[in-house]
Amino acid sequence: MIENSALAIVLAAGLFFLILGGACFVAPSNVGRFLLGFADSPLKHYGELALRGLVGGAFVFCAPQMLLPGVFSVFGWVLLATTGGLLLVPWRWHRRFARRTVPQALRFLPLVGISSTVLGGAVLAAVILGNAHDHMTTRGEEMPYLNIKIAAAESTETSGKVAALLTDLTASVLGKKRELTAVAIEYAQPRSWFVAGKNVALPTFYLDIKVTEGTNTKDEKAAYIKRVFSGLSSILGELAPASYIVIHEIRGDAWGYQAETQEFRYIQGRPL
Numbered sequence: 001m002i003e004n005s006a007l008a009i010v011l012a013a014g015l016f017f018l019i020l021g022g023a024c025f026v027a028p029s030n031v032g033r034f035l036l037g038f039a040d041s042p043l044k045h046y047g048e049l050a051l052r053g054l055v056g057g058a059f060v061f062c063a064p065q066m067l068l069p070g071v072f073s074v075f076g077w078v079l080l081a082t083t084g085g086l087l088l089v090p091w092r093w094h095r096r097f098a099r100r101t102v103p104q105a106l107r108f109l110p111l112v113g114i115s116s117t118v119l120g121g122a123v124l125a126a127v128i129l130g131n132a133h134d135h136m137t138t139r140g141e142e143m144p145y146l147n148i149k150i151a152a153a154e155s156t157e158t159s160g161k162v163a164a165l166l167t168d169l170t171a172s173v174l175g176k177k178r179e180l181t182a183v184a185i186e187y188a189q190p191r192s193w194f195v196a197g198k199n200v201a202l203p204t205f206y207l208d209i210k211v212t213e214g215t216n217t218k219d220e221k222a223a224y225i226k227r228v229f230s231g232l233s234s235i236l237g238e239l240a241p242a243s244y245i246v247i248h249e250i251r252g253d254a255w256g257y258q259a260e261t262q263e264f265r266y267i268q269g270r271p272l
Contacts, residue, residue: 002061009058010066010127017120024113032106038098045091049083056080066130072123144176145210146183151193152203152236159185165231170209173224174216195242204240205232213249221247 023031039045059076063069086094105112146166152158163183171178193200207228216224225245233239253261 006058006061007065007127009055010062010123013055013058014120014123014127017116017123019120021113021115021117021120024109024116028109031109031112035102035106036098038102039091039094040098042091045086045094049086052079052083056083062127066126068126069130072126144170144174144181146170146181146207147186147209148183148205148207149186149188150203150205150236151188151190151200151240152205154187158235161235162232165235166207166228169224169227169231173227174211174220176211195240200240200242202238202240203236204243205236206243207245208248209246210248210250212252215249216247 020031037044038048056076056079059072059079061076063073063076066072148162148166150158150162162185166183167178167181170176170181190200190203193204195204224247228245229239229243232243
């Protein structure tokens with residue numbers, strides 16, 4: 001919830017800078033009135049500071065998920081620091097400063113417009129490309145673990161087919177690394193598997209797959225469940241309807257391999 005809210009604030013800030021940049025060229029008089037209105041009352045002064053603090057905090061929070069995280073983290077901290085400084089001075093000082101500097105800035109309005117447009121575009125691009133990079137990086141380091149229990153006669157041939165099917169689909173549909181995909185297969189006697197309080201009359205299974213949280217979309221998971229059920233039907237024959245596939249999404253800091261968590265690998269893969 002907090003992450004989504006912070007991201008929405010950063011995106012809104014990027015759109016604001018883009019709109020402000022465009023307005024400098026198409027409606028310069030409106031931009032002038034807008035900028036000259038800064039801090040002309042206590043309400044506007046403290047309202048501006050609250051907004052600046054909110055935006056600065058959002059940038060600091062979201063910077064690790066953006067491209068050039070160091071740049072945008074500094075940008076956020078600058079907003080927070082200047083906001084803190086303005087809170088310590090009388091609002092009239094802020095108004096006096098704005099009345100002195102804004103007219104000077106209006107003399108270079110085209111430059112202000114270009115700078116604002118570039119900043120807005122950079123913010124939006126950093127968010128969009130940063131999220132895409134995170135998705136690809138996390139997926140690339142993904143090591144899924146699958147455990148399947150089958151109510152059917154145990155067979156080495158069947159186990160081989162099931163392992164191959166699950167490995168193939170986990171790689172092709174969920175985008176996981178084949179070389180890191182672990183599959184454990186267990187068998188249970190149909191007489192010890194009950195559905196609706198009765199022994200199952202058809203082969204059935206329970207598949208539990210663990211992946212890192214947030215690395216797959218709803219559509220990918222839905223497609224995976226559909227294709228796994230269909231593939232296992234072709235191997236085991238007609239299946240009991242109550243054959244389950246559960247995809248567990250585990251936080252990246254809660255599991256790993258070779259003594260390193262997925263979160264650690266994610267951080268190591270971030271550009272400095």
